[in-house]
Amino acid sequence: MATAPAHDLRFGLDRRVTLAGPLALDCGTALAPVEIAYETYGTLNDEGSNVVLICHALTGDQYVASTHPITGKPGWWTRLVGAGKPVDPARHFIICANVIGSCMGSSGPASVNPATGLPWSMTFPVLTIADMVRAQALLLDHLGVGTLAAVIGGSMGGMQALSWPAMYPDRVRAALVIASTARHSAQNIAFHEVGRQAIMADPRWRGGAYYADGDAPSSGLAVARMAAHITYLSEAGLTEKFGRRLQDKANGELGVKSFGFDADFQIESYLRHQGISFVDRFDANSYLYITRAMDYYDLAEPHDGVLARAFMGTKTRFCLISFDTDWLYPTAESRRIVHALNAAGAEASFVELSSPFGHDAFLLDCPEMNRIIDGFLRAGESR
Amino acid sequence: MATAPAHDLRFGLDRRVTLAGPLALDCGTALAPVEIAYETYGTLNDEGSNVVLICHALTGDQYVASTHPITGKPGWWTRLVGAGKPVDPARHFIICANVIGSCMGSSGPASVNPATGLPWSMTFPVLTIADMVRAQALLLDHLGVGTLAAVIGGSMGGMQALSWPAMYPDRVRAALVIASTARHSAQNIAFHEVGRQAIMADPRWRGGAYYADGDAPSSGLAVARMAAHITYLSEAGLTEKFGRRLQDKANGELGVKSFGFDADFQIESYLRHQGISFVDRFDANSYLYITRAMDYYDLAEPHDGVLARAFMGTKTRFCLISFDTDWLYPTAESRRIVHALNAAGAEASFVELSSPFGHDAFLLDCPEMNRIIDGFLRAGESR
Numbered sequence: 102m103a104t105a106p107a108h109d110l111r112f113g114l115d116r117r118v119t120l121a122g123p124l125a126l127d128c129g130t131a132l133a134p135v136e137i138a139y140e141t142y143g144t145l146n147d148e149g150s151n152v153v154l155i156c157h158a159l160t161g162d163q164y165v166a167s168t169h170p171i172t173g174k175p176g177w178w179t180r181l182v183g184a185g186k187p188v189d190p191a192r193h194f195i196i197c198a199n200v201i202g203s204c205m206g207s208s209g210p211a212s213v214n215p216a217t218g219l220p221w222s223m224t225f226p227v228l229t230i231a232d233m234v235r236a237q238a239l240l241l242d243h244l245g246v247g248t249l250a251a252v253i254g255g256s257m258g259g260m261q262a263l264s265w266p267a268m269y270p271d272r273v274r275a276a277l278v279i280a281s282t283a284r285h286s287a288q289n290i291a292f293h294e295v296g297r298q299a300i301m302a303d304p305r306w307r308g309g310a311y312y313a314d315g316d317a318p319s320s321g322l323a324v325a326r327m328a329a330h331i332t333y334l335s336e337a338g339l340t341e342k343f344g345r346r347l348q349d350k351a352n353g354e355l356g357v358k359s360f361g362f363d364a365d366f367q368i369e370s371y372l373r374h375q376g377i378s379f380v381d382r383f384d385a386n387s388y389l390y391i392t393r394a395m396d397y398y399d400l401a402e403p404h405d406g407v408l409a410r411a412f413m414g415t416k417t418r419f420c421l422i423s424f425d426t427d428w429l430y431p432t433a434e435s436r437r438i439v440h441a442l443n444a445a446g447a448e449a450s451f452v453e454l455s456s457p458f459g460h461d462a463f464l465l466d467c468p469e470m471n472r473i474i475d476g477f478l479r480a481g482e483s484r
Numbered sequence: 485m486a487t488a489p490a491h492d493l494r495f496g497l498d499r500r501v502t503l504a505g506p507l508a509l510d511c512g513t514a515l516a517p518v519e520i521a522y523e524t525y526g527t528l529n530d531e532g533s534n535v536v537l538i539c540h541a542l543t544g545d546q547y548v549a550s551t552h553p554i555t556g557k558p559g560w561w562t563r564l565v566g567a568g569k570p571v572d573p574a575r576h577f578i579i580c581a582n583v584i585g586s587c588m589g590s591s592g593p594a595s596v597n598p599a600t601g602l603p604w605s606m607t608f609p610v611l612t613i614a615d616m617v618r619a620q621a622l623l624l625d626h627l628g629v630g631t632l633a634a635v636i637g638g639s640m641g642g643m644q645a646l647s648w649p650a651m652y653p654d655r656v657r658a659a660l661v662i663a664s665t666a667r668h669s670a671q672n673i674a675f676h677e678v679g680r681q682a683i684m685a686d687p688r689w690r691g692g693a694y695y696a697d698g699d700a701p702s703s704g705l706a707v708a709r710m711a712a713h714i715t716y717l718s719e720a721g722l723t724e725k726f727g728r729r730l731q732d733k734a735n736g737e738l739g740v741k742s743f744g745f746d747a748d749f750q751i752e753s754y755l756r757h758q759g760i761s762f763v764d765r766f767d768a769n770s771y772l773y774i775t776r777a778m779d780y781y782d783l784a785e786p787h788d789g790v791l792a793r794a795f796m797g798t799k800t801r802f803c804l805i806s807f808d809t810d811w812l813y814p815t816a817e818s819r820r821i822v823h824a825l826n827a828a829g830a831e832a833s834f835v836e837l838s839s840p841f842g843h844d845a846f847l848l849d850c851p852e853m854n855r856i857i858d859g860f861l862r863a864g865e866s867r
Contacts, residue, residue, distance in 0.1 A: 290749050294752045295714065298706070298710060299682055302707055331671065340670050343670040366670075366779065368670045368674050372678070
């Protein structure tokens, strides 16, 4: 493997590459070319043995540890990735790529279809989590990376992290799967379907063809985000953070019930804010495509429903972390994965952490999670 | 109390009455006149001691034990109410009234405002659960009913059943509160807010003024119903009923993934059906008003947050029933109520029943629930 010089244009922040492909997709068609937007942090070592791939969640992006170009907010996982953190550019060569289907520079419904010169919109092929992983493997080829020291992801990122060793058993030495699952449940699908219906019911959606005038179905997308957001938080966390507290008035007066339909309760204005701010940074069609990919996700399906068969003979080390108040991908789902890994003879560790923050906990300050990830990664390096 | 002759036009199926009022409302205004649509079953006994008031849930109605005029379906609680059932017209004089704010004949946003001759729409006063109960008390006055042998309700019906002894301690001898709560939690409010935003985001909502042309915001209302419907079912129940099973095709072929956005999974078509069929029988503005009333509901609020004070000195007997898989109004909320009742010195029994069906369990076949209700009602009659 060639060592990349420091000035290699393939490496660094805010990179974009157009790969020739074709990328064979689960739906039966192929994508070509394949655009991938990504970032790298740190330096690929001479042995190529220090690569950590970070996989993002549904509405995440490649800006894992650098400022988001639209919101101006810090990277979404700076608590885990950065100087002195478990994933450290001083030790690791870190890659984070926007999943295909998304809207931050990788091929997706908002990209231009080279055959027509117009945005793909809903003619973009329907993707799977496996397709996202295949695109990441293409990117690794481009970057001259053979094997991953580790792949790490939470939520949909965890689905990718778990798919990696199932799909490329020789290319990944360790997989960290956080607050995730091996399949989408009926309830998971149900919540996503509500979101999709909210988007598609918005008259501005127009079958997905809203790119020309930029009048996007933001009302529908905001409702979709609000519904999803509830699933990211625990009931107890919501009660602690908001309870039934009323919104104070703009003039500083204490809140009272308006006996109207404005946001009286703090939880109402919080949710509305979540919906409204989301539409500035996310494409409604991408939301349809990515939720669909997640709903199609069931790692056991190609193995007659036996999850263990997805990992037979694997040499990858696994670390699973769940959160006790996560009702979106509850601990029981992580435990199912661990049982399957055990049955497959895999090396797997599993911790359920306690947190009041529900599914969102993996994105928040969690020193215990950091310690576990740090220990797991260092154990791999010392081998 | 006057005994009503059998031909009394106040009694029977599909009754409607316009009461002069005024009905003082929590919002500070008054409603006059007050229209109430209701049904009665059975015969008021000479002592007036056999009256059972049934309170319906968010999207319920007065057709508790008779055919719904729009859907043609049997009454919504025929498993509990009817010949040989715990609530039996042969023994009880049963009353069920459409709550004010609703759309099945009682005063609500779709009713005509006598001051303008036009539908109230969003100028209808914002209501509370207590206002609904006050309207029921007005109806009892009209029917010549002094005291209720029992008030029974599940979900929002349970909120009314619990409010009755708090508001009219001398008019209710027993209250059965099923799958309910003494306050709406932050998560409860959040789900309702998603539904309201879905309705109000529908361009056909038009600030609620859609009655003139009948072009109602049915897309938004369907999305609201879908989101709410998920909360009525348990995760385990969804998995058992639907899992990840695919929808079979119309031609009888086994389902396969379409790699499109049609309903591939059975849970998707089920939810879509729930949304679509709901809009035929329910008014979007009523959905806004009733969810608002539920969100405002907190029985402890007028008592400095001390729930027990709502029931101090009560002579009403209470029976609470919760379901172990109900995550909308979980057992913990019923337990809170029982603790408060105990602190108030009230006679209260409490059972958590096991069911795979989540919140919806109270509407489904549940022989244990029927036995408990039957025993509780008969114990009251033998005193």
